[in-house]
Amino acid sequence: MGNVLERIPVREQDPKVRAANFDEVCLGYNEEEAVAEAQRCLNCKNAKCITGCPVNIRINEFIAKVKERDFEGAYRTISQSSALPAVCGRVCPQETQCEGKCIRGIKGDPVSIGKLERFVADYARHNGIVPTPDAPPNGHRIAVVGSGPAGLTCAGDLARMGYDVTIFEALHKAGGVLTYGIPEFRLPKDEVVAKEVENVKALGVKICTDVIIGRTESVDELLEQGFEAVFIGSGAGLPMFMGIPGENANGVFSANEYLTRNNLMKAFRDDYDTPIYKAKKVVVVGGGNVAMDAARTALRLGAEVHLVYRRSEAELPARAEEVHHAKEEGIIFDLLTNPVEILTDENDYVRGIRCIRMELGEPDASGRRRPVPVEGSEFEVECDAVIMSLGTSPNPLISSTTVGLDINRRKCIIADEETGATSREGVYAGGDAVTGAATVILAMGAGKTAAKGIDEFIRSRK
């Protein structure tokens, strides 16, 4: 066994090879590697890692079971708290959550909790182990709007408690951002996402795709139809743009569009009809996980990719692993740089982007140092596509069609942090629809909170 201060490295596809395919980058631990990594866990009595987990997985307990090679037991422990362990093991920002609290991390590498979670979930999937409800059916019907991380978690938790849950999904496939947003190379769709959705269905949850709540049916109609409570997990919405000249030119996309074409609509596969813009040199604007996903997708579709971000590397909001992978694959980071204009040719196609250098000033409201333009530092970069990855603003479909549902200044639905309750009795909300664009795991945490809130609400009515 190697140095106990260092984590067991995880096998990955070679950067040069993976830059040209959409197969998963990280190959995960095998049994031996997982057990060896689990040995590094100190099984702290006061396990700090659990407090770092938005869904409070009993991390030390599941890792102890991995040590004993009781992988099924480890899965049962995790699935008490998380409906989507194979997803979380792959996309959670562990470095700022569970692993960020790990005592091992003080002197050396923290335990690879994320990779262990992934291993356990993959083991369960390969061995046909599925979650089981904790309580018999209680006959109460609950509607969940959206089948993304918040909705799946809320539905899964309620189903475990015995509720009769139906999820309504606007798109043709379940999974929300896990399906349309996060790329195949980070989160395989058929192999992982579809199977996690199946696991939620195995708990008795029904999923109706192609139903847009707010259009095909309203929240009020759901309540009239006998659903006793509704959870809104409709996700983030309209993509934001910068408002700079040239932004509506041909070849400027929101990351949402670019990723949806590729992930949900599978433009990268020849057998699908979806067109995607074939660019030679792409500039991605933004520094979050979505920006990394868009950049790495464009790279795999054959482009040279520059990522333009107005702050410095330390402020990049993306997971450390994504930044690391993006660099390995050859994404060029143009930091402390901000676009001021998109340049177009005579037919209104993108031919370049004009940027300005930035420097960091005093900290702003977010606590990060505010980027300020350096006067006279403008320069032009040639490119034939620009992908804007600047976040989203909430979708108005539900808030504008549901009477009495309060929204805040940013048009996010207002929900109680402790219960998920909104201003409408029986209507709960969580995830990006409430917080604005955030992470998968935070949405799951909100789904979990709301499931508890809904359970208490139903019990109080009996």
Add this chain to the structure above:
Amino acid sequence: MFKILSKTQLSAVVWEMVVEAPLLARHCRPGQFLIVRKDEVGERIPLTICDYDTEKGTVTIVFQPVGVSSEKFLELEEGDSFLDFVGPLGRPSDICDMSDEELRKKKFLFVCGGVGTAPVYPQVKWLHERGISADVIIGCRTKDLLFYEDKMREVAGHLYVTTDDGSYMHKGVVTTVIDELVAEGKEYNHCVCIGPMIMMKFCCLTTQKYGIPTIVSMNPIMVDGTGMCGACRLTVGDEVKFACVDGPEFDGFKINWAECMKRAAMYKTVEGEAKLRYQEGKTHEGGCGNC
């Protein structure tokens, strides 16, 4: 799955399908659209809703195949099903929110052409059901492309048909008819124009001349149709709007037509390649240099 109850060829290039979709039919209103996907590998195609029957639970779509995905719709026959049929999307027409009193104050002119004739029909019918008669102009290149003539006549006040080549009824384009009607002393204070972008643009230039407020229905490139992708953005006045959630109907005088037309052509090359691949199979791989 959404079953096709009937399939009818309306003109040389336009087809109509009546589809079983009870939930949708119950919530449709004039002016809205839906998204159709034929099968797993197909695109999500936005189509305007052309008619709906709440009691029978059916929705009527009318389309002119332009890309591979809509061309493949024709592979489906009566009794087959679409994999996805989702909506209604977008905001209903302004007329849906007007009181009968407001409606009676309006003198409506509808101008339509090409496949746009179909979505005009439910609006004219809606008004007809409320005792309001609207004048309708249908424009087409030639007689073979005309459809819905009888249907429209049943619900319209006056129906004017015009063909570019004079092969049927009036000879000329829709704007010449507008000019003539105004010259005859007809008065309108609300125009709705749905058709090819170029027709909508010139219709607006004409109605603007006469000070007739004009609403147009935009059909830009879309992916999800629910407000997520932003592909359908367009400039209206000095604002950027998303056709799927803010539209599809907008004030025609404020649209940046040049931008909309360029954006509509964005995937022409890719679409063209895909179409050749669909029509000619693998033989076209490698490219001919023209596509």
